[in-house]
Amino acid sequence: MQKASIVIARLIDKYHAELLRTWLDRLTRESGDQADAAQRKDQATKFLAALKQGVAAAQFDDIRSSEWASTREVLEEVSRARALRGATPAETATFVFSLKEPLFDLLRREAGKDAEKLANETWTASLLLDKLGLYTVEAFQKSREDVIRRQQEEMLELSTPVVQLWAGILALPLIGTLDSARTQVVMENLLQHIVTSGAEIAIIDITGVPTVDTLVAQHLLKTISAARLMGADCIISGIRPQIAQTMVHLGVELDVVSKATMADALALALRRIGKTVVDRAKPERATG
Amino acid sequence: MDQIPILKIGDCLLVSIQVDMHDRLAMALQDDLTNKIVSTRARGVMIDISALEIVDSFIGRMLNNIAAMSRVLDAVTVVVGMQPAVAITLVELGLALTGVKTALNVDKGLALIRRLIDGEEDSRDRREG
Numbered sequence: 382m383q384k385a386s387i388v389i390a391r392l393i394d395k396y397h398a399e400l401l402r403t404w405l406d407r408l409t410r411e412s413g414d415q416a417d418a419a420q421r422k423d424q425a426t427k428f429l430a431a432l433k434q435g436v437a438a439a440q441f442d443d444i445r446s447s448e449w450a451s452t453r454e455v456l457e458e459v460s461r462a463r464a465l466r467g468a469t470p471a472e473t474a475t476f477v478f479s480l481k482e483p484l485f486d487l488l489r490r491e492a493g494k495d496a497e498k499l500a501n502e503t504w505t506a507s508l509l510l511d512k513l514g515l516y517t518v519e520a521f522q523k524s525r526e527d528v529i530r531r532q533q534e535e536m537l538e539l540s541t542p543v544v545q546l547w548a549g550i551l552a553l554p555l556i557g558t559l560d561s562a563r564t565q566v567v568m569e570n571l572l573q574h575i576v577t578s579g580a581e582i583a584i585i586d587i588t589g590v591p592t593v594d595t596l597v598a599q600h601l602l603k604t605i606s607a608a609r610l611m612g613a614d615c616i617i618s619g620i621r622p623q624i625a626q627t628m629v630h631l632g633v634e635l636d637v638v639s640k641a642t643m644a645d646a647l648a649l650a651l652r653r654i655g656k657t658v659v660d661r662a663k664p665e666r667a668t669g
Numbered sequence: 670m671d672q673i674p675i676l677k678i679g680d681c682l683l684v685s686i687q688v689d690m691h692d693r694l695a696m697a698l699q700d701d702l703t704n705k706i707v708s709t710r711a712r713g714v715m716i717d718i719s720a721l722e723i724v725d726s727f728i729g730r731m732l733n734n735i736a737a738m739s740r741v742l743d744a745v746t747v748v749v750g751m752q753p754a755v756a757i758t759l760v761e762l763g764l765a766l767t768g769v770k771t772a773l774n775v776d777k778g779l780a781l782i783r784r785l786i787d788g789e790e791d792s793r794d795r796r797e798g
Contacts, residue, residue: 568757569757572753576753579774579777603760603761608756610748610751610756610766611751611756612771612772613773
């Protein structure tokens with residue numbers, strides 16, 4: 382092991398330019414686009430330098446050890462860049478795996494006719510590059526998950542607006558499925574607005590909720606109960622015909638006033654706070 | 670021992686809970702309140718819990734009990750000033766306090782009590798007249 386690693390380090394040192402060139406050729410051929418050649422070269426150079434440092438270290442085959450920290454860092458950076466660009470895991474792993482061919486070529490040249498030495502060293506190098514490749518995929522996966530998590534958080538923030546329709550009337554248009562995490566956000570948001578605006582009526586519009594099953598209904602009821610505890614009555618609006626059917630079939634009961642459209646709900650809310658909407662009998666000449 | 674003051678405003682009683690509730694205090698409050706409802710012939714009870722930051726099932730039950738007792742003595746109970754976090758906690762505990770009327774603040778609570786009392790009297794008049 383120790384010996385082989387030294388061989389690899391020496392090879393990288395000796396044939397650095399050649400190795401880099403053949404590797405980059407392969408990378409370009411396999412990825413098929415020329416656009417980010419400069420970035421690729423930069424990444425490859427950094428990786429070779431880090432790899433050299435790593436193989437010279439004592440704990441040669443344990444890529445989790447501290448000697449491999451800089452290599453891991455480079456790989457994480459590469460994976461992150463690719464994840465953000467929308468590359469596939471295979472493309473990302475190719476970055477490491479495509480080093481095999483040029484490196485094995487060099488090893489073969491170095492070992493000459495010594496078959497046993499060649500086999501040993503190829504095996505060691507292959508093992509190492511496989512580990513590094515797997516680590517790249519892992520890092521890629523992690524970056525992707527970070528991206529997804531961030532998007533989820535952003536969606537959560539975006540999709541729960543509370544709108545003031547009138548003095549004392551709030552509207553809460555819900556878009557998307559209601560899970561428990563979202564219900565929590567919606568609830569907190571609504572209650573906070575009830576406090577600041579002193580609203581007595583909240584209209585929860587579920588036009589944008591794709592399905593209402595027992596769980597969603599339970600979440601809705603929770604929100605309504607919490608609003609009631611704060612002294613605000615809720616009206617549900619925007620129940621689509623199919624959803625009304627599903628709810629009845631499932632035996633879901635929302636024990637609150639519900640209206641088919643937001644307009645009906647607003648009319649009811651206005652009536653409750655003692656306002657009326659009247660048609661002007663004769664169109665008067667507007668003043669402004 | 671602490672005592673929770675009960676203030677009389679017209680024909681309403683105002684109870685403002687400003688300290689941590691514990692069993693003895695809650696029992697004493699129920700005692701005091703029922704006595705006071707009878708002696709002042711109050712028609713409405715308002716419980717202000719705006720200073721309560723933490724609730725548990727015990728306080729939830731206490732509020733329910735007070736509402737039930739007042740109802741027996743022909744007084745409506747309105748709980749006012751609940752904090753959002755408290756409301757969420759109660760709902761998560763499964764205590765929706767369905768038997769209790771609620772309002773956002775003391776102002777709205779008083780208006781609600783007035784409406785409830787007047788409404789009751791209207792319907793009673795109609796029934797009897």
